[in-house]
Amino acid sequence: MNVPPLPVAILAILLSVVARTTSGSSSLENFLQCFPNHISNPSTPISSVILTSNNSTFTSLLLNLTSNRRYTTPTTPKPLAIVAAQNPSHVQATIICAKSYGLQIRIRSGGHDYEGLSYVSQVLFVVLDMFNLNSIKIDLRNETALVQAGATMGELYYYIAKESDVHGFPGGVCPTLGAGGHISGGGYGNLMRKYGLSVDNVVDAELVDVNGRILNRKTMGEDLFWAIRGGGAASFGVVLSWKIKLASVPPQVTVFRVKKTVEQGATDLVYKWQLVASELDNDLFIRVMPLVINETKDGQKKTIQVSFIGQFLGKIDRLIPLMNKSFPELGLKETDCAEMPWVNSTLFWYDYPIGTPIEELLVKNKQPTQFFKSKSDYVKEPIPKIAIESIWKLMIEVQDIWMQWNPYGGKMGEISSSETPFPHRAGNLFLIQYETYWEKEGNDEMNRYMNFSRSFHDFLTPYVSKFPREAFLNYRDLDVGANPSNSTSIDVAKSSYGRAYFKDNFERLVQVKTRVDPDNFFKHEQSIPPY
Numbered sequence: 001m002n003v004p005p006l007p008v009a010i011l012a013i014l015l016s017v018v019a020r021t022t023s024g025s026s027s028l029e030n031f032l033q034c035f036p037n038h039i040s041n042p043s044t045p046i047s048s049v050i051l052t053s054n055n056s057t058f059t060s061l062l063l064n065l066t067s068n069r070r071y072t073t074p075t076t077p078k079p080l081a082i083v084a085a086q087n088p089s090h091v092q093a094t095i096i097c098a099k100s101y102g103l104q105i106r107i108r109s110g111g112h113d114y115e116g117l118s119y120v121s122q123v124l125f126v127v128l129d130m131f132n133l134n135s136i137k138i139d140l141r142n143e144t145a146l147v148q149a150g151a152t153m154g155e156l157y158y159y160i161a162k163e164s165d166v167h168g169f170p171g172g173v174c175p176t177l178g179a180g181g182h183i184s185g186g187g188y189g190n191l192m193r194k195y196g197l198s199v200d201n202v203v204d205a206e207l208v209d210v211n212g213r214i215l216n217r218k219t220m221g222e223d224l225f226w227a228i229r230g231g232g233a234a235s236f237g238v239v240l241s242w243k244i245k246l247a248s249v250p251p252q253v254t255v256f257r258v259k260k261t262v263e264q265g266a267t268d269l270v271y272k273w274q275l276v277a278s279e280l281d282n283d284l285f286i287r288v289m290p291l292v293i294n295e296t297k298d299g300q301k302k303t304i305q306v307s308f309i310g311q312f313l314g315k316i317d318r319l320i321p322l323m324n325k326s327f328p329e330l331g332l333k334e335t336d337c338a339e340m341p342w343v344n345s346t347l348f349w350y351d352y353p354i355g356t357p358i359e360e361l362l363v364k365n366k367q368p369t370q371f372f373k374s375k376s377d378y379v380k381e382p383i384p385k386i387a388i389e390s391i392w393k394l395m396i397e398v399q400d401i402w403m404q405w406n407p408y409g410g411k412m413g414e415i416s417s418s419e420t421p422f423p424h425r426a427g428n429l430f431l432i433q434y435e436t437y438w439e440k441e442g443n444d445e446m447n448r449y450m451n452f453s454r455s456f457h458d459f460l461t462p463y464v465s466k467f468p469r470e471a472f473l474n475y476r477d478l479d480v481g482a483n484p485s486n487s488t489s490i491d492v493a494k495s496s497y498g499r500a501y502f503k504d505n506f507e508r509l510v511q512v513k514t515r516v517d518p519d520n521f522f523k524h525e526q527s528i529p530p531y
């Protein structure tokens with residue numbers, strides 16, 4: 001492989017690093033001095049992109065890209081500095097300077113990590129923030145796009161739509177997801193049954209490695225390119241950009257949201273949904289979303305309401321007979337459905353009212369309002385009705401919880417489980433996500449919801465995947481197992497999160513890690529350890 005030489009400025013940093021130190025303030029001083037001496041780009045002086053707690057905007061910048069209030073409390077460890085990189089040389093310098101002075105880095109693109117791993121660490125660290133690197137170039141002739149890591153999925157959907165109404169991309173539902181973390185963790189959305197995951201549609205990538213070199217698919221080699229497509233890139237380097245393949249969508253897609261309470265037969269419908277959802281036409285995706293609502297006006301009595309949220313890559317007149325054939329019990333009617341361009345459907349999926357202008361996809365920096373704890377499970381056999389009824393009962397007990405059941409099958413079942421590090425392919429009926437949420441501060445509240453989440457997970461044990469009990473990397477859950485961020489244990493990883501997230505792909509990830517980052521600079525609580 002032909003690895004490009006390092007730029008002169010980066011070489012200069014390497015040569016100038018003579019002393020190492022471990023104390024916080026001197027590490028930071030050294031880190032700060034490491035930059036301006038050697039990166040001289042007058043248009044973006046490095047001092048304007050590094051913030052420390054002395055800068056008045058430090059806290060708001062830190063908070064702007066966090067999604068879980070559990071990691072915004074006064075006791076949450078804060079970074080020594082935030083580097084808001086504006087060009088690749090800032091990324092290179094951050095890696096080299098942090099490594100040289102014993103600081104860990106946490107890489108943040110959209111900041112949606114459920115356990116805050118992109119902006120919290122238990123050891124001295126700096127946050128490498130990628131949000132300024134957010135350009136998107138659509139190449140319609142080649143049906144590809146070049147997407148920088150700090151771009152959001154909402155921006156991607158918006159700029160695709162500016163060029164074409166018959167193209168889309170199989171990515172996640174929340175518009176503020178960052179391309180850097182979302183895609184490297186697998187990335188799925190409602191085009192999954194037709195086109196697979198985001199990572200199944202990545203054709204090239206630019207990555208800065210532990211030595212500060214910028215690699216592409218050719219220069220990084222197929223092993224590393226494999227690893228960053230679903231293995232979590234933060235174990236291997238910093239993704240600068242992805243080159244993705246655009247997906248074909250019809251000019252109008254159909255969406256629907258049918259709500260049924262338990263009293264209206266939701267339990268039977270959910271049972272039946274389990275039997276058909278993964279077998280439906282690949283153009284059809286129906287998510288099930290149960291949540292607790294008031295049955296009586298005074299809120300004394302609660303019940304479960306299940307939303308069947310659907311998307312069809314075609315028009316209503318083809319959908320209705322298809323549903324009548326495959327899932328007549330839902331009784332889908334033309335009046336339940338709306339046709340719209342694919343880009344509008346991305347807003348519908350995030351619960352915006354029909355007719356919302358697509359500029360909403362560009363809104364960012366929504367500071368977190370809720371504390372939450374999320375978990376995931378894979379289901380391979382239909383859950384018996386009696387267990388579904390118990391699930392409803394438990395949900396009503398805690399109230400502040402929602403679930404999402406996302407059907408697999410279609411394209412997901414056709415891709416081999418070793419094609420990418422993401423192993424959950426054929427044999428899965430659906431993926432469950434469940435999230436408890438709360439708004440009151442304090443440990444009592446937190447313990448109540450965390451405890452509930454864990455006991456709910458225990459309750460589901462008989463009905464979900466076993467040996468290993470699988471979990472989805474993008475639904476990060478430290479209960480699945482974690483190495484403390486200042487230690488590495490391959491045994492811990494292998495027997496817990498390594499297996500749950502990656503199954504038999506874990507060993508290959510360890511091999512790649514050992515080759516590209518043997519000293520384990522790119523490390524976090526659930527990173528891939530080297531041998």
Ligand SMILES: Cc1cc2nc3c(=O)[nH]c(=O)nc-3n(C[C@H](O)[C@H](O)[C@H](O)COP(=O)(O)OP(=O)(O)OC[C@H]3O[C@@H](n4cnc5c(N)ncnc54)[C@H](O)[C@@H]3O)c2cc1C
Nearest residue numbers: 109110111112113118172173174178180181182188234239
């Ligand atoms: C509201 C909400 C909705 C969601 N919906 C979906 C969904 O529909 N489908 C789905 O698949 N997931 C979904 N997720 C999960 C989401 O995909 C993951 O949280 C994902 O990791 C977020 O990526 P990010 O860049 O926004 O987050 P970050 O917190 O910035 O990063 C997440 C992880 O990736 C690493 N990382 C970030 N950028 C880079 C980079 N440039 N190079 C290397 N490593 C990097 C971070 O260090 C961290 O380990 C959702 C999450 C939330 C909060």
Ligand SMILES: *[C@@H]1O[C@H](CO)[C@@H](O)[C@H](O)[C@H]1NC(C)=O
Nearest residue numbers: 047048049050051052054055
């Ligand atoms: C942060 O503060 C330092 C001085 O403490 C200043 O030199 C620098 O320009 C500030 N950076 C930003 C991005 O405001």
Ligand SMILES: *[C@@H]1O[C@H](CO)[C@@H](O)[C@H](O)[C@H]1NC(C)=O
Nearest residue numbers: 028029032052053054055080
């Ligand atoms: C922050 O400000 C204090 C007081 O002005 C100063 O002593 C310290 O060196 C500054 N720290 C950084 C990282 O600039």
Ligand SMILES: *[C@@H]1O[C@H](CO)[C@@H](O)[C@H](O)[C@H]1NC(C)=O
Nearest residue numbers: 057058060061062064364365
């Ligand atoms: C945080 O987000 C708000 C709203 O988008 C924005 O006005 C503000 O400038 C952001 N703060 C920083 C430090 O970027």
Ligand SMILES: *[C@@H]1O[C@H](CO)[C@@H](O)[C@H](O)[C@H]1NC(C)=O
Nearest residue numbers: 138139141142143144146243
């Ligand atoms: C688009 O495809 C053509 C033909 O394969 C190729 O020459 C060109 O470089 C591609 N453009 C990009 C930006 O990849």
Ligand SMILES: *[C@@H]1O[C@H](CO)[C@@H](O)[C@H](O)[C@H]1NC(C)=O
Nearest residue numbers: 293294296297298299300301
């Ligand atoms: C449901 O009932 C609770 C009281 O249990 C009340 O606080 C809440 O506002 C009610 N919600 C709605 C949507 O009426």
Ligand SMILES: *[C@@H]1O[C@H](CO)[C@@H](O)[C@H](O)[C@H]1NC(C)=O
Nearest residue numbers: 320321323324325328332333
């Ligand atoms: C559904 O199919 C049945 C029999 O196949 C037919 O009688 C009925 O009219 C169909 N309903 C709709 C809404 O298409």
Ligand SMILES: *[C@@H]1O[C@H](CO)[C@@H](O)[C@H](O)[C@H]1NC(C)=O
Nearest residue numbers: 340344354355356357358359
């Ligand atoms: C789709 O988006 C456009 C552009 O913002 C908007 O004008 C239109 O009303 C939307 N249509 C639907 C059905 O949401």
Ligand SMILES: *[C@@H]1O[C@H](CO)[C@@H](O)[C@H](O)[C@H]1NC(C)=O
Nearest residue numbers: 444445446447448449450451
């Ligand atoms: C949560 O569980 C822990 C350990 O099982 C227990 O000590 C604690 O009292 C529980 N807290 C709540 C609020 O239920």
Ligand SMILES: *[C@@H]1O[C@H](CO)[C@@H](O)[C@H](O)[C@H]1NC(C)=O
Nearest residue numbers: 121122123124484485486487
């Ligand atoms: C590792 O971190 C823990 C806290 O998370 C701390 O107690 C311990 O001393 C640290 N060990 C080393 C070697 O830094």
